[in-house]
Amino acid sequence: MKSRFAPSPTGYLHIGGARTALFAWTWAKKQKGQFVLRIEDTDRERSTQASVDAILDGMSWLGLEHDEGPFYQTERFDRYKEIIQQLLDEDNAYYCECSKERLQILRDELTEKGEKAKYDGCCRDKKLNSGVVRFKNPIAGFVTFKDAVKGSISIGNQELDDLIIARSDGTPTYNLTVVVDDHDMDIDTVIRGDDHINNTPRQINLYEALGWSLPKFAHLPMILGSDGARLSKRHGAVSVMAYRDEGFLPEALLNYLVRLGWSHGDQEVFSLSEIVELFELKDINKAPASFNQEKLLWLNQEYIKSASVAHLLENLAWHLDHQSVDTSTGPALESVVAHLQERSKTLVEMVDGMKMFYQDFDEFDEKLSAKQFKDSQPLELLLTKLSALDNWVADNIKDQIKQVCTELDIGFGKIGQPFRLALSGNGNAGNIDIVAQLVGKDRTLKRLQMALDYIAQHSH
Ligand SMILES: [Zn+2]
Structure with missing residues (x-):
């Protein structure tokens, strides 16, 4: 069994692409099959090596390693040419020399009549020898297939025109390369975004003309932003590596992605092995999923806590x-x-x-120090006591703080808060005795002295 992920290298690895990759990867692992990575780089103007690298980096950071590939479509042009020739030879394809102008007039006429703009098959029986190559789509009947997510889908062949499979320079088009690749690479389950679903009936006709057996199809619903529009940059980061940069753990992102369109009861937290064990194509939701940053952040925190x-x-x-x-x-x-x-x-x-x-600082947070560095006495006493402390461990440090409270008859806050600010510079620190132990004796004493200097400078 094989599944594949087939991105075009025209940008970074998008969150939506990563979800498709995760579902395809999971499905392959579940079947104890192979996961194929294929780079669809036939659009030479928009494809870049930087994008290929970005995709490979994203996949590797997520841990979605491929078993086969990466295959590059630009390395397979001879094979596509062979198939295009075969389709021509078997009268399943033909050359079309219609000019852009003629096609435009045709489109305008049909649109004016309120009909679907499609090619009229003008060159279908002309036996031409140059131009673009069009596939001879069947004229009558229906293309019917069962999508693993969307259920049974049926499209009349009259809806489909004769698809261009090769440009006039001989280069193949998307729908042809996908069919040839999925066949040659033995892909038996095609998992992809539902933006491709309109292409599927045309591709099925190509499979049939070539006498190839059909793969299973599973078209994934879209991912929407919080406002219900398709997830895009304006909803925040959409590149996988941006989540790495923002401090997410890959397993938290994967866990979040799998829940975008797939569920198993009410369970929210899944390890990757659990995902593989529980995942079923039939449990993929038909409705679009909404991306929720808050929930992703919550998951990330859960993963950090338990890692x-x-x-x-x-x-x-x-x-x-x-x-x-x-x-x-x-x-x-x-x-x-x-x-x-x-x-x-x-x-x-x-x-x-x-x-x-690990880093020294030379300033305290302005607002906090104005509020908390007022009274030098508790800090001074603490400095004296800590200077004399030999065994620098949290419990002993805590004892010294308590003694300062007792001797000066003050509450813990009067020394705890200024001490925390002295140690951290910004007041963001947890358990103060543990923090002091970790900061170390030298740095703690230095920072206490710095706080006292601050108080001396700011008192009148
Ligand atoms: Zn034509």
Whole structure:
């Protein structure tokens, strides 16, 4: 059994494309079959190597590894020519020399009469030897097929005109290359977006003219943005790699994508192996799915919370490098990640939270320091006590804070809040004693002194 993902390299890997890829990949894994990656690069003007790389990077980041390919259509032109010739030889195709002007007049006439604009078959029996090549679509009867998602679909052949399968320069067109590839690559389930469903009856006629057996078809409903329009850039990030950049875990994105148009009861969180186990084409929804950023963010947080520290570290490496955070001096990365795991919605947030442990800063948040750095006495006393502390562990640090509270007869907030700001610079820190332990004794003392300097400078 084989399924495929066949993107055109004319941009980044889109969220919608990634969902199609995930469904096709899952279906192949479930059948213990092969997943084929095919790059449909016949549009030479719009296809770029950068886009090919972007697709490969996106697929690899998501972990949707292909078993075969990537195949490139531009490397298969000889094969397409062979099939076009075969269709010509067997009288299933013909040359058409109609000028653009004639076709335009034809279209206008039909449109004026309120009819569907289609080619009139003018050159069908002329036996010409040059021009574009058109497929001889059957004139009567119906094309009927059972789509795994949409159910039974039937289109009258009168609705379909004689499709151009080769341009006048001999290059093949989309519908021909897809049919030849899916046949040659033994694809038995074609899973793709329902923007392709109008092409399917024409492709089925081509399969039949060539005497090839039909694959199964599953056309996936669209993904909509929050306003009900087709998901696009104006709804936020639509490129898979933008989600990597924004600090999402690939498995969280995959989990979110599989739920766009597929469900299994009320379950929301699925591991990839569970997806493979539970996925069925018949459970794909017919209705379009809506993309919900909030839900994706919630899932990401769930995945961060439950991930192993080692797994988070693997995914953090790119972000740390990207943000130039040097973690070679400072606390063990594992301890910092474990500390931040419960409080980070994204890996970007986590890296922001890590900075205080590895980077010095020379300013405190303006608003917070004006509010919290007023009284030097508690911080001074804490500095004295912590300077004398030998065994720098959270419990001991906590004891010192408590003693400051007792000796000065103040509540925890009076020392806890300013201490948190002194350590973090921006007040974003969790459990203060653990944070101080991780920041380390030297940096803690330095930052307390910096806070005291601030108070001295700002008091009159
Ligand atoms: Zn013609």
